[in-house]
Amino acid sequence: MSVSKTSSETVHVNDSSNAIVMKGITKKYGNFTALDNVDLTVPEGTIFGLLGPNGAGKTTIIKVLTALIPADAGEARVSGHDVKKEPKLVRANIGWVAAEVILDDDLTAMENLWLQAKLQNLQEWKERANDLLKYFDLFDRKDTKVGKYSTGMRKKLEIALALLHQPKVIFMDEPTIGLDPGTRRMLWQLITGINREYGVTILLTSHYIEEADALCSNLAIIDHGKIVATGTPSELKSKVNADIIEIGLNYEPDVTVFERMEGVLDASRTENGMRLKVTASEKILPRILSSLKIEGVVKINVDKPSLETVFIDLTGKRLSEEDNKMDMRKFYATLRMARR
Ligand SMILES: Nc1ncnc2c1ncn2[C@@H]1O[C@H](COP(=O)(O)OP(=O)(O)O)[C@@H](O)[C@H]1O
Numbered sequence: 361m362s363v364s365k366t367s368s369e370t371v372h373v374n375d376s377s378n379a380i381v382m383k384g385i386t387k388k389y390g391n392f393t394a395l396d397n398v399d400l401t402v403p404e405g406t407i408f409g410l411l412g413p414n415g416a417g418k419t420t421i422i423k424v425l426t427a428l429i430p431a432d433a434g435e436a437r438v439s440g441h442d443v444k445k446e447p448k449l450v451r452a453n454i455g456w457v458a459a460e461v462i463l464d465d466d467l468t469a470m471e472n473l474w475l476q477a478k479l480q481n482l483q484e485w486k487e488r489a490n491d492l493l494k495y496f497d498l499f500d501r502k503d504t505k506v507g508k509y510s511t512g513m514r515k516k517l518e519i520a521l522a523l524l525h526q527p528k529v530i531f532m533d534e535p536t537i538g539l540d541p542g543t544r545r546m547l548w549q550l551i552t553g554i555n556r557e558y559g560v561t562i563l564l565t566s567h568y569i570e571e572a573d574a575l576c577s578n579l580a581i582i583d584h585g586k587i588v589a590t591g592t593p594s595e596l597k598s599k600v601n602a603d604i605i606e607i608g609l610n611y612e613p614d615v616t617v618f619e620r621m622e623g624v625l626d627a628s629r630t631e632n633g634m635r636l637k638v639t640a641s642e643k644i645l646p647r648i649l650s651s652l653k654i655e656g657v658v659k660i661n662v663d664k665p666s667l668e669t670v671f672i673d674l675t676g677k678r679l680s681e682e683d684n685k686m687d688m689r690k691f692y693a694t695l696r697m698a699r700r
């Protein structure tokens with residue numbers, strides 16, 4: 361089996377070693393194009409992340425790949441099976457960990473597993489269920505009603521249910537949404553753990569940069585139904601080898617002044633100010649500030665090379681809702697430096 365990876369755009373992998381292949385998938389909801397000619401290749405055994413803002417089309421991709429909804433054009437194979445022609449074989453080979461609650465609180469963990477086995481029409485499931493309960497440290501609590509479980513224990517059981525029929529691929533749609541940071545980190549460990557222990561390929565969606573970076577060996581960045589970049593987190597980061605400075609202003613700046621500055625790779629207007637792509641923000645920030653009307657500066661934001669800067673560079677907007685606003689003390693210190 362030859363796997364040669366020359367760059368993020370050209371991944372030459374034998375089809376047999378790919379858990380998921382999508383080619384030219386388009387999906388419309390009425391007149392609205394939710395997926396626009398999507399190509400995606402997920403190598404077997406990887407944790408693959410679909411990273412994009414709300415409404416980008418992440419859930420729609422999962423729905424197409426799990427044969428829940430048909431695509432309007434294109435082809436998709438999961439675990440070697442065509443989603444359109446062999447939906448049953450696709451479903452037999454996949455598991456889905458949904459964001460919604462799927463556990464029955466009035467049943468014990470073992471009863472939930474039994475119900476899952478019924479739903480999946482599994483004959484031999486008891487031994488696997490016991491093994492999974494042991495793996496997830498739930499064996500001692502197998503006869504406890506799930507209503508009494510903590511959030512972390514529930515997550516473990518949800519994953520155990522998804523693994524019961526020994527799927528080759530697991531889909532996780534925004535798996536950590538709404539979880540507290542501690543439980544989120546525990547879930548990250550579980551995800552990498554089952555990937556290693558059971559060899560399952562995991563396709564997860566996220567709109568958290570940090571999560572995609574920490575968990576995924578491969579990523580596709582999606583925006584408005586289009587894949588805008590693919591690669592490993594470090595390949596993606598090396599694409600934008602620059603800092604991005606965003607400056608909020610209460611007046612209209614003349615960006616040509618900044619375009620000409622040494623160390624500025626790009627300068628553009630934004631809704632509330634301007635955005636600069638620079639080689640080294642520490643060096644250049646004082647010079648930039650001294651060229652601005654300081655009383656007109658309302659906000660400064662500096663991003664070091666990260667998946668966030670990749671997203672900003674590709675789409676002109678920020679992926680995280682939370683801006684990491686510059687601490688104002690640091691801001692005034694920089695200002696004093698600029699005036700020296
Ligand atoms: N059943 C539907 N009918 C109409 N529009 C939909 C439907 N499902 C999703 N959409 C739209 O398609 C786009 C992509 O949705 P979705 O795949 O859920 O995005 P994501 O999971 O990335 O947040 C969104 O603009 C959403 O409003």
Ligand SMILES: [Mg+2]
Pocket residue numbers: 418419420533534
């Ligand atoms: Mg979604």
